[in-house]
Amino acid sequence: MCGIIGVCSIDRNIAPMISLGLRRLEYRGYDSVGVAIVGEGGIQVWKAKGDVDSFLSRFKVDSIAGRTGLGHTRWATHGPPNDVNAHPHMDCRGKIAVVHNGVLRNFVALKNILELRGHSIVSETDTELIAHLIEDEKHFSSSFFEAFVRAVSRLEGSYAIAVVNEDEPHRVYFARVKSPLIIGVGNGFNAVASDIPAVIEYTRRIIVLDDGELGWITPGEVKVFKLTDEGLMEVSREEILSRVVFIEWGVEAASKHGYPHFMLKEIVEQPDSVRSTYEGNVSDPVLETIASLLASSDNIIVTGAGTSYHAGLTFTYYLANIAGRHSIPIIASEHRILEGAVGRGDVVVAISQSGETFDTLEAVRAFRRRGARVVGVTNVVGSALSREADIAVYMRAGPEIGVAATKTFTSQIMLLTLISIYTARETGLLGGSEVKVEVASLAEAPNIVRESIGRSLEIISDRELGEHRSAYILGRGLGAHVAKEAALKIKEIAYVHAESYPAGESKHGPIALIDEGFPVYFAATTDSPEITGNIMEMAARGARVVVVKPEDYKLPVGVKEAKTVEMPPTRGDIKLDPYALTPYFQILAYKEAVARGYNPDKPRNLAKTVTVE
Numbered sequence: 001m002c003g004i005i006g007v008c009s010i011d012r013n014i015a016p017m018i019s020l021g022l023r024r025l026e027y028r029g030y031d032s033v034g035v036a037i038v039g040e041g042g043i044q045v046w047k048a049k050g051d052v053d054s055f056l057s058r059f060k061v062d063s064i065a066g067r068t069g070l071g072h073t074r075w076a077t078h079g080p081p082n083d084v085n086a087h088p089h090m091d092c093r094g095k096i097a098v099v100h101n102g103v104l105r106n107f108v109a110l111k112n113i114l115e116l117r118g119h120s121i122v123s124e125t126d127t128e129l130i131a132h133l134i135e136d137e138k139h140f141s142s143s144f145f146e147a148f149v150r151a152v153s154r155l156e157g158s159y160a161i162a163v164v165n166e167d168e169p170h171r172v173y174f175a176r177v178k179s180p181l182i183i184g185v186g187n188g189f190n191a192v193a194s195d196i197p198a199v200i201e202y203t204r205r206i207i208v209l210d211d212g213e214l215g216w217i218t219p220g221e222v223k224v225f226k227l228t229d230e231g232l233m234e235v236s237r238e239e240i241l242s243r244v245v246f247i248e249w250g251v252e253a254a255s256k257h258g259y260p261h262f263m264l265k266e267i268v269e270q271p272d273s274v275r276s277t278y279e280g281n282v283s284d285p286v287l288e289t290i291a292s293l294l295a296s297s298d299n300i301i302v303t304g305a306g307t308s309y310h311a312g313l314t315f316t317y318y319l320a321n322i323a324g325r326h327s328i329p330i331i332a333s334e335h336r337i338l339e340g341a342v343g344r345g346d347v348v349v350a351i352s353q354s355g356e357t358f359d360t361l362e363a364v365r366a367f368r369r370r371g372a373r374v375v376g377v378t379n380v381v382g383s384a385l386s387r388e389a390d391i392a393v394y395m396r397a398g399p400e401i402g403v404a405a406t407k408t409f410t411s412q413i414m415l416l417t418l419i420s421i422y423t424a425r426e427t428g429l430l431g432g433s434e435v436k437v438e439v440a441s442l443a444e445a446p447n448i449v450r451e452s453i454g455r456s457l458e459i460i461s462d463r464e465l466g467e468h469r470s471a472y473i474l475g476r477g478l479g480a481h482v483a484k485e486a487a488l489k490i491k492e493i494a495y496v497h498a499e500s501y502p503a504g505e506s507k508h509g510p511i512a513l514i515d516e517g518f519p520v521y522f523a524a525t526t527d528s529p530e531i532t533g534n535i536m537e538m539a540a541r542g543a544r545v546v547v548v549k550p551e552d553y554k555l556p557v558g559v560k561e562a563k564t565v566e567m568p569p570t571r572g573d574i575k576l577d578p579y580a581l582t583p584y585f586q587i588l589a590y591k592e593a594v595a596r597g598y599n600p601d602k603p604r605n606l607a608k609t610v611t612v613e
């Protein structure tokens, strides 16, 4: 987690670029903020606990003069959020400043060595050690770069770092291993940052750095090297130029565009994002390659974390019910449970919006070591997942800035449903013309999602959950997966304990909690008419029951005691149910969070990209 940015320019003050970058990176962590500017008198650092906006106005950052600098927004790992632990961190003499995203595994060993060598370490962070390590290596090096390389080669764990030093006021050094880092190539300036939105206002020309790459930027130069077992290899100018990609989406996609929160903007964007996923992938031959791989594999393992895992659960459902293929879902951080049983001939489908989630990448690495092939499903071109997978396929949902995943969930489902349909052709369950019909039916999804958003915005009150601190969100069949995602949204942004389990399980224990008025929501999908019994048993015990369902789905028995919320019709097509039901719960969670006074874009203790263990 954490967001870093480093900028150097030939002729302009870079503080406003860093400010904007920090605003765009805030989704990665908001425990503390800091800036270092290299000016006439050396490096000056401003840093404080708290969020980006208060920091920028408190220190009037935009008016600080200087053409080279760093910025950081923190998600605390080593040491609590406070002013001292905020980045940038400096060496003993205040001549080197460092910002870092990642976690150093050999933190204790490095700290002991540096203290023995007389360094005075003032914070509890692992990052500060990097500044002292470079300072130390300078004694054994003929240039700052050599000291930087020597220091970096002693780091273990994950890191994306940007470093400035007083003696080279027009240069930012960088390095990355397992934490994302991009270079924004500008006119008269260059920048490094954790993510593209940090620089998109200023340039759309981007280089995605690979693991193990390091180097420097000046206002007119980008130098990249690779740290290999054989030593340091320079990446040729031609290769660097060939790696520059032009980002199609612009400033608008990365800004709120009039909405009070990114989360609401991204919920409302779903008709477009779902359409973009559909249209961008429907004729992509890579889907056919994936389908034939899935159809011929021994075992299929589906993995991811959080929302991406929930999308993975819907995939296991569609693979079974459309393509007739069994698959095993596994939460990425629990991959060890399966590891021993995975081998050559197996295919892993790893799902990650960011493509940088540590747990998911570790699962991918572990399964690949066992010989499995990996299909990476991600939203971010050039992300670690896209590079480490054997085959990468993109959601094309556009950037998602709100910490809570919304539009990427529906896009993941769309993409995974397309893959399931193409797999059905390979397994022989669908013929060519049937595949066409199934694929065509998905074109309706953007309209359903639009209609569902419109209805939900209108009917959901600000405090749906009242004073309740707990709720059940239940479903059966596919609805059980939709409900799981709904509960996660309510928990993470409204801080209400929303629990989800397959509705049939109520009678095996959870129903004991039901008393008068306990909120129970059902996501009723068209595959599971048995849910009626579960609705009735909850209503009979005084629960406040709300059934959310497609309007043309008639439950076998009318349940008078339950409130029914009619979402757009899906013609009994189970492939379309997630688009009808999901927005209802996203909007419920959003309204509930805002009404309770929480900022849904910055849920406490969370960050958008989880690059730590």
Ligand code: F6R
Residues within 6 Å of the ligand: 305, 306, 307, 308, 309, 351, 352, 353, 354, 355, 356, 357, 360, 403, 404, 405, 406, 488, 489, 492, 608, 609, 610
């Ligand atoms: C929930 C949420 C998280 C992510 C999870 C995986 O709203 O956003 O649960 O889904 O951290 O992230 P990705 O998909 O980037 O791997």
